[in-house]
Each structure stands twice: as C-alpha cells, then as structure tokens.
Amino acid sequence: MDKYQILGIVLFTLILLAENFFPYRKHYKHRMRHYGRNTVLSAVNGLIMGLSGAYITVHVFLWVAENKIGMLNQFEASFVIKAILAFLIFDAWTYFWHRINHVIPFLWRFHRVHHNDPAMDVSTALRFHPIEILLSAIINLGIIAAFGIRLEHLIVYKLIFHTNVFFHHSNVAISDSVDKMLRYIIVTPNMHKVHHSCKQEETDSNFASILSWWDRLFGSYCERDPKSIIFGLDSYMEERWQTVKGLFKLPFAGPCKKKEDNG
Numbered sequence: 507m508d509k510y511q512i513l514g515i516v517l518f519t520l521i522l523l524a525e526n527f528f529p530y531r532k533h534y535k536h537r538m539r540h541y542g543r544n545t546v547l548s549a550v551n552g553l554i555m556g557l558s559g560a561y562i563t564v565h566v567f568l569w570v571a572e573n574k575i576g577m578l579n580q581f582e583a584s585f586v587i588k589a590i591l592a593f594l595i596f597d598a599w600t601y602f603w604h605r606i607n608h609v610i611p612f613l614w615r616f617h618r619v620h621h622n623d624p625a626m627d628v629s630t631a632l633r634f635h636p637i638e639i640l641l642s643a644i645i646n647l648g649i650i651a652a653f654g655i656r657l658e659h660l661i662v663y664k665l666i667f668h669t670n671v672f673f674h675h676s677n678v679a680i681s682d683s684v685d686k687m688l689r690y691i692i693v694t695p696n697m698h699k700v701h702h703s704c705k706q707e708e709t710d711s712n713f714a715s716i717l718s719w720w721d722r723l724f725g726s727y728c729e730r731d732p733k734s735i736i737f738g739l740d741s742y743m744e745e746r747w748q749t750v751k752g753l754f755k756l757p758f759a760g761p762c763k764k765k766e767d768n769g
C-alpha cells in the first residue's frame with residue numbers, strides 16, 4: 507500500500523466519522539450493512555485493477571514525458587500553470603465521461619450500479635462496477651497521452667478528486683446556506699444528492715465531480731430541496747440487487763434503457 511492509498515483511507519475514515527457524529531439524514535436502515543457492501547465491492551475492484559493497472563499507467567506516463575507527447579508538452583510554462591491546466595482538462599473530461607455513461611445504454615448498464623444505491627453516504631463513493639472502473643481507466647490513458655498530462659499533475663488532481671467525491675457523497679450535516687455558497691465552486695452533498703434521485707430528469711443532472719462550473723456551463727445544473735429526494739433506481743431496489751453478488755450481476759440484468767430503470 508503506498509502513501510496515497512493510506513491518505514485516501516485516512517480521508518475516507520475522517521468523513522465517515524464526521525457523517526456518523528453529525529449526520530444530515532438522521533435515520534437510514536442497515537447502515538453498517540450498507541458500508542460493508544460498498545466497501546467489499548471497492549476492495550474487489552482494487553484487487554482486480556491493482557498492480558497491473560498501476561504498472562500500465564506508470565509506463566504511459568513515462569512514454570508521454572520522454573517523447574513530449576500531447577498538448578501540454580508543446581509549449582513552455584511553469585509547473586503551477588501546467589498543473590492548473592491539467593486539472594481543468596481532467597475535471598472537464600471527468601464531467602463529459604460521466605455524462606456519456608448516462609447516454610450510452612451499454613455504459614449505463616455498469617454505471618447504474620452506482621445509482622441503485624437506496625442510501626447515500628461516504629461509502630456510495632466506492633460503489634462502482636469493476637468494468638466501469640476498467641473502461642474509464644483505459645480511456646483515461648488516451649486523455650493522458652492526448653493532453654500530455656504528467657504523473658505529478660494527475661496525483662494532485664486525484665487527491666482533490668477523491669477528497670471531494672468522498673465529501674459530496676457523504677451524509678455530513680452542513681447547513682443549506684453553506685452548501686449553497688460552496689456550490690458556486692465545488693460539487694457539494696446537496697448538489698450531488700439530486701444526481702442520485704430516483705427521478706430520471708434529476709439523475710441526468712449534476713454530473714460534475716470537483717468543479718460545479720461544468721454543469722452550469724453545459725446546461726445540466728439542477729437545484730432542488732434535498733430533503734425530499736428519494737435515492738435509487740425504481741427497477742433495482744429489491745434486496746437481490748443490493749447484495750455484493752447482486753451488484754456484480756446488475757449490469758447483465760435487463761432491461762438496459764435508462765427510462766425503464768427509473769420506472
């Protein structure tokens with residue numbers, strides 16, 4: 507386990523403690539089982555992706571840097587300027603990739619594992635099917651090469667990304683006015699709650715991960731009272747789709763049209 511993984515576990519644990527001591531929604535059923543299932547899914551993903559993924563990614567970074575491949579390697583600028591550009595490029599890309607996952611039925615099959623969660627807490631940030639993780643990792647390699655993103659840039663981006671993704675999935679109680687203020691810059695818990703709504707037009711909104719600007723800029727920003735949102739997908743709320751085995755099998759269950767998944 508490297509120092510970044512340890513940092514990730516520390517951040518996750520701090521947010522988990524915060525949402526248990528200061529919860530936004532006070533009651534939801536089977537909290538420990540919910541944490542357990544999402545964490546087991548994530549651990550299996552880690553094992554599948556683990557070393558082979560890291561090995562390939564590091565080699566792509568070396569190839570990009572040594573051969574000065576990609577947009578950011580075509581001009582001179584300080585580390586900070588290039589890190590900011592890489593951050594913006596990667597965050598915009600993450601927004602579009604997420605949006606594409608909602609549009610293409612084949613990709614939605616895997617992404618709906620994240621959306622059939624009947625509750626939202628920090629562990630929802632870990633709930634992804636391994637094939638979705640694999641596909642995005644492969645496409646990210648193309649983005650790294652096309653834009654000449656350096657390993658150091660991606661480490662900075664991923665640290666901020668994971669911190670905010672843990673935060674915006676969490677059940678931490680922050681006041682609605684503070685949430686509204688933060689939302690001018692970053693994706694907040696109340697903003698992302700709308701994305702997990704069982705109503706399809708709300709599921710298809712608020713795709714951003716760190717900067718909320720992308721949703722505002724590309725017309726997918728949605729604001730509503732977070733207290734009355736019901737999470738999940740109407741078609742896949744039964745217990746058989748909530749077990750670890752059910753989550754692995756969910757992409758291969760029919761139908762695959764998002765409209766039908768939302769009831």
Ligand SMILES: [Zn+2]
Pocket residue numbers: 604608617620621701
């Ligand atoms: Zn989504």
Ligand SMILES: [Zn+2]
Pocket residue numbers: 620630675698701702
């Ligand atoms: Zn989410």
